[in-house]
Amino acid sequence: MSTPPSQRVSIIGGGGNVGATIAFALLAKGVSVEVLIVDKADNAAHGQAMDIDDASFSLPGTCRIGTFQEAGQSDVIIVTAGARQKPGESRSSLVDRNYEIIGSIMESMKPIRPTARILVVSNPVDVLTDIAQKTSGLPRNQVLGSGTYLDTGRLRNELSVITGVSSTSIHAYMLGEHGDNQFVGWASATIGGQPLLSHPKMAGVDREAIHERVRRKAYEIIEAKGSTYYGIGLCAANITEALLYNTSQVYSVTNYVERFGCYMSWPAAIGRGGVEQSFEVRLDDAEKKQFDVALDAIKSACAKF
Secondary structure: OOOOOOOEEEEEOOOOHHHHHHHHHHHHOOOOOEEEEEOOOHHHHHHHHHHHHHHHHHOOOEEEEOOHHHHHOOOEEEEOOOOOOOOOOOHHHHHHHHHHHHHHHHHHHOOOOOOOEEEEOOOOHHHHHHHHHHHHOOOHHHEEEOOOHHHHHHHHHHHHHHHOOOHHHEEOOEEEOOOOOOEEOHHHOEEOOEEHHHOHHHOOOOHHHHHHHHHHHHHHHHHHHOOOOHHHHHHHHHHHHHHHHOOOEEEEEEEEEOOOOEEEEEEEEEEOOEEEEEOOOOOOHHHHHHHHHHHHHHHHHHOOO
């Protein structure tokens, strides 16, 4: 390529399935960016970078292996590295192990570019995003997580089948925690400007069954093939595109919501500066109770750090 891309995205943990899928999705979407694959597993990172770059000959983006120091000077830093939950391991124990990993990653990248945006994809994403912000030292608006963006997509696909309306025209969100405490914002959901629940095809629909299918889908995929990466890969690429191109798209991502006093998965507009604004969402009484459970779970985990 005669003129290399002017913007750089580094993917920490890019040697794994999730990181590599994000890298490929960015290039396949036609984003003009230099993607760096950064991973302690050098062989895997080298192989992924070469394989993905093979796809770049007809695209504006490029891909190569990179260092942690280069990552720290990137426009966008995507964190996919982290410990997986062991059978029988408590969530608090997983957070403890990932705290050490996230802290080590941030330290390895320092000095981090002051204008960099960090996107955390590793789980538990709401808590790890909080840790990444604290250990990186970047402003809260510049550090965000993938949150319930993918869960929201799963919800909209379910609703599309029921209503016969394109999922892109359904405005409904999974909210709260990206995890077992996520919930559907039924009270705020709309189609074509009308409340979703007033749509004739929603009459008599088992809403709890929809919620459970969305909440359990990741577990089903993991049980069937070991891990999820295509869905989250495209979601992370979309968020990154919004950060690079200043699109101000609204996604349900992990962002620091001042009125709640913590990071959580909530609709926010994403642009070049990171999180541009977070929105008020109307909740009914049942949803307010679910919200409180999710908020307490995130705050209690974050309070340790």
